Each structure stands twice: as structure tokens, then as C-alpha cells.
Amino acid sequence: MTRYGDMREDPDIARCRASADARARSSALQQIEFLTMTRALSKIEASQSAKPRSAIRICDLRKTFGPLVAIDDVSVEIARGEFFMIVGPSGCGKTTLLRILAGLESITAGSIEIETPTSHRPVNSMIFQGESIFPWMTVWNNAAYGLRMRSVPGPVIKEVVGHYLARTGLTRFADYYPHQLSGGMRQRVSIARAFANDPEILLMDEPFSALDAQNKLLLQEELLRIWEEHKKTVVFITHSVDEAVFLGDRIMVMTAQPGKLKSFVQVPVARPRNIIELQQTRQYGELITQIWSSLREEVDRARRQEEEMTT
Amino acid sequence: MSVQTIASRPEAASRLSARARDRLLNVASPLALLLVWELCARFGLIDTRFFPAPSSVLSTLIDMLHSGELLTHTGISMQRLAYGTLLGAVPALVLGIAMGLNRSIRALFDPLIAATYPVPKSAILPLALLIFGLGEGSKIFMVAIGVFFPLVINTTTGVLEINKIYLDVGRNYKANRWNTFWTIALPGALPVIMTGLRLGLGIGLVLLALAEMMVAKSGLGYLIWSAWSTFEVEQMYVALFAIAIIGILITLAFNELERIIIPWKAE
Numbered sequence: 001m002t003r004y005g006d007m008r009e010d011p012d013i014a015r016c017r018a019s020a021d022a023r024a025r026s027s028a029l030q031q032i033e034f035l036t037m038t039r040a041l042s043k044i045e046a047s048q049s050a051k052p053r054s055a056i057r058i059c060d061l062r063k064t065f066g067p068l069v070a071i072d073d074v075s076v077e078i079a080r081g082e083f084f085m086i087v088g089p090s091g092c093g094k095t096t097l098l099r100i101l102a103g104l105e106s107i108t109a110g111s112i113e114i115e116t117p118t119s120h121r122p123v124n125s126m127i128f129q130g131e132s133i134f135p136w137m138t139v140w141n142n143a144a145y146g147l148r149m150r151s152v153p154g155p156v157i158k159e160v161v162g163h164y165l166a167r168t169g170l171t172r173f174a175d176y177y178p179h180q181l182s183g184g185m186r187q188r189v190s191i192a193r194a195f196a197n198d199p200e201i202l203l204m205d206e207p208f209s210a211l212d213a214q215n216k217l218l219l220q221e222e223l224l225r226i227w228e229e230h231k232k233t234v235v236f237i238t239h240s241v242d243e244a245v246f247l248g249d250r251i252m253v254m255t256a257q258p259g260k261l262k263s264f265v266q267v268p269v270a271r272p273r274n275i276i277e278l279q280q281t282r283q284y285g286e287l288i289t290q291i292w293s294s295l296r297e298e299v300d301r302a303r304r305q306e307e308e309m310t311t
Numbered sequence: 312m313s314v315q316t317i318a319s320r321p322e323a324a325s326r327l328s329a330r331a332r333d334r335l336l337n338v339a340s341p342l343a344l345l346l347v348w349e350l351c352a353r354f355g356l357i358d359t360r361f362f363p364a365p366s367s368v369l370s371t372l373i374d375m376l377h378s379g380e381l382l383t384h385t386g387i388s389m390q391r392l393a394y395g396t397l398l399g400a401v402p403a404l405v406l407g408i409a410m411g412l413n414r415s416i417r418a419l420f421d422p423l424i425a426a427t428y429p430v431p432k433s434a435i436l437p438l439a440l441l442i443f444g445l446g447e448g449s450k451i452f453m454v455a456i457g458v459f460f461p462l463v464i465n466t467t468t469g470v471l472e473i474n475k476i477y478l479d480v481g482r483n484y485k486a487n488r489w490n491t492f493w494t495i496a497l498p499g500a501l502p503v504i505m506t507g508l509r510l511g512l513g514i515g516l517v518l519l520a521l522a523e524m525m526v527a528k529s530g531l532g533y534l535i536w537s538a539w540s541t542f543e544v545e546q547m548y549v550a551l552f553a554i555a556i557i558g559i560l561i562t563l564a565f566n567e568l569e570r571i572i573i574p575w576k577a578e
Contacts, residue, residue, distance in 0.1 A: 126479075
């Protein structure tokens with residue numbers, strides 16, 4: 001188990017309590033370091049193995065940047081294998097929340113626990129918003145990046161990367177550089193890189209927001225297909241309500257800044273899903289309405305905040 | 312009522328492509344200059360003591376090639392340039408990348424570089440002579456100084472200009488310091504680094520010629536200076552020509568090198 005935030009002997013007390021931040025051993029490149037507890041933790045896990053545990057447990061999370069409160073009072077448990085969507089108006093701290101999960105941002109208060117049953121797997125891999133694949137590496141080297149950083153043996157890298165390039169339709173382009181590819185293909189490389197790294201949790205930060213509508217649809221379907229293979233836990237951020245319904249098992253709506261939990265919406269649609277068919281169902285319309293009615297107020301509030309800031 | 316018609320226009324009638332025409336003009340201008348120069352010299356329109364006819368410079372060049380004099384001096388200058396570049400570039404790269412990646416290192420070295428950079432490098436020559444003596448050391452040092460400054464500044468800028476998202480990717484995918492250096496900082500800054508190296512070599516060449524003129528018994532700079540003191544103007548032109556050729560070769564070599572080591576740079 002990996003835990004952000006502090007830890008007490010008694011897991012029940014430790015679990016849900018405001019905590020000091022975990023920057024005890026920070027370095028220049030790594031602001032927060034995961035506190036991986038080995039022995040002590042295996043004991044705790046053994047004592048709790050009876051009840052099913054969630055993959056991610058966020059407790060009373062609070063994050064401030066100076067006087068600005070980005071995230072406040074967020075508590076949520078995300079189940080193993082859940083495709084979890086976060087929707088909120090722009091500036092609501094959803095990207096910050098994901099960056100905290102990715103270990104790229106520290107916590108002001110509260111705690112996050114991430115269950116890591118196997119020690120050889122990385123805790124998370126992120127698919128970033130916009131251009132994040134290295135322009136100086138070929139498609140192959142980009143997709144192999146995470147595995148190389150973990151010094152995975154060559155033959156394994158070859159097999160895994162080969163598999164995910166095939167799944168994303170990039171096999172032919174393995175030796176291409178990103179500038180030779182279209183935007184949709186570049187984002188596929190980013191998806192292949194994250195999946196190939198075989199993490200416990202996949203974090204996705206509006207990965208398709210820069211794509212045109214057609215490419216977006218293709219990539220959403222492709223993402224679902226690849227995800228069906230192993231059904232890893234996914235935390236996916238979007239500002240698009242339909243994307244949330246297409247992809248997610250459960251949707252968390254966040255409030256305008258400071259980002260708080262507004263509501264949860266369950267998406268009881270069977271998998272594997274067909275996005276086009278799903279769009280034609282009555283259920284789809286109802287879900288969109290339900291989410292939008294919860295979100296609308298917050299989007300309006302975010303806009304008012306923005307207007308106040310500019311005047 | 313008016314009707315505007317957009318008529319199709321036949322392709323430009325010229326038989327040469329724009330590129331071929333550019334090439335031709337590129338070659339034509341220096342040739343024309345040489346021709347005018349030659350004619351002016353032949354008809355006594357210019358003072359051949361200062362501007363000897365290109366044909367006589369050419370015959371001196373051939374003589375100097377035969378005697379091996381030209382190649383010896385060129386070789387010595389190239390050697391100094393190579394050692395000096397190596398000596399200046401390696402610390403500039405290491406320090407530049409460290410400054411780009413680490414805020415404290417940047418804060419530590421920024422004022423030192425800002426304070427020493429504006430000093431005209433040529434003014435350091437006497438100091439270099441004091442420290443390194445009249446031998447090879449002082450010339451190599453001057454080249455190194457010339458290469459160091461533009462390269463360290465460009466390398467720092469290059470690393471700082473790397474999109475932050477790439478460093479985030481490195482952190483998220485658990486790249487350690489060593490890997491961050493080799494897989495992100497260095498390749499990310501490489502295009503800007505190469506520009507810095509180009510600039511540095513240009514300055515290095517200037518300082519080398521200067522140092523060779525002042526204190527050397529060999530090299531192209533020495534050749535120019537000795538031609539002046541013995542009033543062998545043709546020889547001076549030959550040496551100037553050789554320096555120009557080195558400059559052009561460096562540029563060409565760099566273009567080729569960039570194609571090889573920065574294959575991701577979009578054409």
C-alpha cells in the first residue's frame with residue numbers, strides 16, 4: 001500500500017484524519033515522496049484482509065496554493081477496477097487532484113491511500129493533457145519509456161511495447177518521430193506509454209480535449225477496448241459530460257473553486273459499451289440531464305468568479 | 312454589376328526552379344566580384360600592393376600548398392580549435408544543464424556568468440599569457456573561453472525552455488536524476504545547445520586568430536601577422552582565405568551534424 005499523508009499505528013485512526021504533508025524527504029525533482037511502508041503495513045493489511053479494500057482512498061483532502069484553496073474537504077473511495085470520472089467546471093481543482101494522485105503535487109491536509117498489492121508494479125501512470133510524448137524519441141522509445149526507467153529486461157519491454165503499439169494501431173509507425181504523426185496518433189502513443197508501464201492505477205487528464213470530434217470518438221472507443229483487457233483502476237478527468245457517461249462507471253461532480261465534492265452519479269451501463277448505440281438510449285439522455293443539472297450551477301458560479309477576478 | 316473572374320495562370324515560364332536560380336546567383340556574385348577585382352588589378356585601377364590580383368593570390372596559394380606550409384599552419388590552428396572547443400564545451404554543457412535543472416545552482420552561478428560575460432574576451436589574452444605562458448596552453452584557453460560563454464548561456468536557456476510537461480512525465484514515470492539528464496534535459500535542450508556551440512566556435516575562431524597573431528610561431532593567425540611584417544600581401548590573403556574556409560566547413564559540418572543528432576527537428 002502506498003500512502004500520501006501521514007500514518008499512525010492504528011489504521012482506523014490513520015485512515016481518515018487531517019494529516020501533515022508527506023514532504024519529509026523531498027528532493028528537487030520529486031516534491032512528494034511516497035511513503036511506502038513495508039513491514040508495518042503488511043501487518044495492517046493482514047489484519048484487514050477480510051473486508052474488500054478500495055484501490056484509492058482519499059480522506060478529507062485539502063490543497064491550497066498560498067491563499068487560494070484549490071481543493072477542500074474531498075473524501076472518496078475508488079474501487080479496484082473502477083473507471084472513475086471526475087467532472088467539474090474549469091479551475092475547480094480537478095487537475096490538481098489528479099496531479100496529487102500522480103505524485104506531482106503535495107497535499108496540504110488529509111491523506112490518500114493507494115493499495116498496491118504487488119511491489120513490482122508502479123503505483124500510477126498518467127496520460128497527460130496535450131502534447132506530452134517526447135519529440136526527441138521515436139514512437140517505440142516513447143512507449144517503452146516507463147519500462148526502461150524501471151529497468152525492465154529487454155525482451156519483456158519488446159513484448160509489452162509491441163503488444164500495446166499493436167493495440168493502438170501504431171506498429172507501422174514504431175520508428176516515426178512525433179512530428180511525423182497527427183495529433184490523434186500522438187495521443188495514442190501517450191496511451192500506449194501509460195498502459196505499457198502496467199501501473200496499478202491509470203490517471204488521465206483530459207487526454208482527448210485537444211482532438212477533433214471524430215478522432216475523439218475513435219480514441220474513446222479504442223481506450224475502452226484496451227482497458228477491457230485488464231480492467232485497471234482509472235481516474236479520468238474531463239469537462240465533457242458525454243465523455244464522462246461514455247467511459248465511466250461512476251462520475252464525481254466537483255464544485256467551482258474551491259473544488260469540493262458535489263455529487264456522485266452512477267452509470268449503470270453494461271460493458272463492453274458501444275458509444276454510438278449508447279447515445280441513442282433514453283438512459284443516456286437521462287444521465288446527461290442528471291449530471292448537467294448538478295454541474296450547471298457550478299459552471300455558472302465559476303463564470304461569475306472569473307468575471308469578478310477580471311474586474 | 313461586375314464580375315470578377317479568377318483565371319488560371321500557367322506555371323511561371325522560367326525553366327529553372329526557384330531553388331536552382333538561387334544557387335546560381337549564390338555562385339555568381341562572388342565570381343563576379345573576383346572578375347571585377349582581377350580586371351581592376353590588371354588595368355591598374357586599384358593598388359596591387361594592397362589588393363593583389365586574385366590570380367597572383369592563387370599562384371601563391373598553390374606554392375604554399377606545394378611547400379606544405381599552408382597545410383602545416385592550418386593543421387596547427389585546427390588542432391588548437393579542436394582542443395579548445397572540447398575544453399570549453401564539456402564544462403559549459405555540464406554547468407549549463409545543472410543550472411537549467413536546479414534552481415540553487417542557477418542562483419549560485421548566474422551572477423558569476425553575468426559579471427564575466429561582458430568582459431571582452433580579447434582583453435583576457437594578456438592574463439592567459441601570464442597564467443599559461445607562451446606555449447599551446449594560452450591559445451587553447453582562449454578558444455575554450457570563446458566557446459564556454461555562449462554555450463553555457465544557451466544550454467541553461469535550452470533546459471529552462473523545455474516544456475515543463477516533459478519533466479512531469481519524467482517524474483511520473485520515475486526517471487532518476489541520471490535518466491532525467493540523458494532522456495529529457497539533454498535532448499530537450501539540444502537544438503538550442505547546438506546554436507550555442509555554433510556561436511561559440513565562431514568566437515573561438517576569432518580569439519584563436521588574435522592569440523596566434525600576438526604570441527605564436529605557427530598557425531594561420533601567425534601566418535597573417537608574419538605576412539604583414541614581411542609585406543607579403545599575397546600570403547596574407549591566402550591565410551585569410553584559409554580561415555574563411557575553416558569557418559565555412561564548420562558551418563557545413565554543423566548542418567550535417569544537426570541532421571544526424573536532432574532527427575526530430577521538423578524540416
